[in-house]
Amino acid sequence: MPLLKSWIDSANTAVCPFPLNNLPYGVFSTDSTPPRCGVAIGDMILDLSLLEEQRLIEVNYEEVFEVPFWNEFIELGPRAWADLRARLTDLLIEGGDDALAANSELCARALVAQKDATMHLPIVVAEYTDFYAGRNHAFNVGSMFRGPENALPPNWLHIPIGYNGRASTVVVSGTDIHRPLGQLKPAGAEAPVFGPSRRLDIELEMGAIVGTGNKMGQPVTVAEADAMIFGYVILNDWSARDIQAWEYQPLGPFQAKAFATSISPWIVTAAALGPFRTPTPPREVELLPYLQEPAPMLYDIDLEVRLRPAGGTRATLLSHTNYNEMYYSAAQQLAHHASSGCEMNTGDLLGSGTISGPTKDTRGSLLELSWGGKEPLTLDSGEIRTFLEDGDTAILSGHAQGDGYRVGFGDCTGTILPAVTPPDWTK
Numbered sequence: 001m002p003l004l005k006s007w008i009d010s011a012n013t014a015v016c017p018f019p020l021n022n023l024p025y026g027v028f029s030t031d032s033t034p035p036r037c038g039v040a041i042g043d044m045i046l047d048l049s050l051l052e053e054q055r056l057i058e059v060n061y062e063e064v065f066e067v068p069f070w071n072e073f074i075e076l077g078p079r080a081w082a083d084l085r086a087r088l089t090d091l092l093i094e095g096g097d098d099a100l101a102a103n104s105e106l107c108a109r110a111l112v113a114q115k116d117a118t119m120h121l122p123i124v125v126a127e128y129t130d131f132y133a134g135r136n137h138a139f140n141v142g143s144m145f146r147g148p149e150n151a152l153p154p155n156w157l158h159i160p161i162g163y164n165g166r167a168s169t170v171v172v173s174g175t176d177i178h179r180p181l182g183q184l185k186p187a188g189a190e191a192p193v194f195g196p197s198r199r200l201d202i203e204l205e206m207g208a209i210v211g212t213g214n215k216m217g218q219p220v221t222v223a224e225a226d227a228m229i230f231g232y233v234i235l236n237d238w239s240a241r242d243i244q245a246w247e248y249q250p251l252g253p254f255q256a257k258a259f260a261t262s263i264s265p266w267i268v269t270a271a272a273l274g275p276f277r278t279p280t281p282p283r284e285v286e287l288l289p290y291l292q293e294p295a296p297m298l299y300d301i302d303l304e305v306r307l308r309p310a311g312g313t314r315a316t317l318l319s320h321t322n323y324n325e326m327y328y329s330a331a332q333q334l335a336h337h338a339s340s341g342c343e344m345n346t347g348d349l350l351g352s353g354t355i356s357g358p359t360k361d362t363r364g365s366l367l368e369l370s371w372g373g374k375e376p377l378t379l380d381s382g383e384i385r386t387f388l389e390d391g392d393t394a395i396l397s398g399h400a401q402g403d404g405y406r407v408g409f410g411d412c413t414g415t416i417l418p419a420v421t422p423p424d425w426t427k
């Protein structure tokens, strides 16, 4: 599909992340408007609550956009999702319905410059599950912990492994993250101590947002799961490796991951990503029928990780990889999640697992990039890193590349603040 040309000129360049082909959904506020739903177009945000008020978007529902989350709209289901996308395309395309384009008074109120807006979490996250579905990441981490012969656990090629994370600490890009406190056991120490993590890490992931749920007790097929997914965000699964190493056996990560998860501000819909579908890599062993992919359900999305130290003006490119490296698609993960009868709901967030490619410069975590801290990285500023230092800003970004245009997500960033002062434990 070629670039769809909009009458908003800034949407028509080859490098704009938000052309008319994208239409990603977010929640924004300005000095004069409280948080509400908007769609990114070029360098602007279109205020959907004003279009709703003016009856320019009427698709068998009303009053779902003057709220600080997309959940109410998402709950309306796939027909409403398609209707809104079609209507917005008609209002914004060159030569389309000019009900907005010809109304300069409304344009002046409803189109807000992105640089003047503050972005908020786009959904109320119902529940958050994180997977471990990247083949290279699982092999790298397993090699460090158990040696290359035993790198992949025996279940890995049969099950998209996951754990139930915390929705309460999912935050929007730009939110500062305090270095977590926790129980850790330094190498050679006989007993654990409590203190700030010294091995604080990022994990480059994609997040899938569940649009429609299933009933408790009712599994779904992979094809049904694919249709249940509303859209995708870039996700940083912040990880405290020293807390994780001490706590993770036998039930998996707990406090090492519970303190924060960051997502990019714009939900790129599955509809916008349609032209970029790609199959998962060849199966090394045949999957059970309930997990087999009936059509390409992964996406070709270029991803990058950058790091900017405190006071730095430029960020160092640490990694460049692609979502197509994943062994399991989000649809397979969702089908597996519901397979026991687990109820999934609108607003559930599924982390893909860390996305690492096969080479060193395509690894999606510092644990892998510095090989457990043994191979320090040199930033463009000359500073050395193994894990994150206070003041570091991680910048995760990505886009799907079309013919003369790109579908972007907006950056997923976060800056590390020093650990908080703990309470006086003796009181």
Ligand code: CA
Pocket: 130, 131, 203, 205, 237, 351, 353, 354
């Ligand atoms: Ca993860």
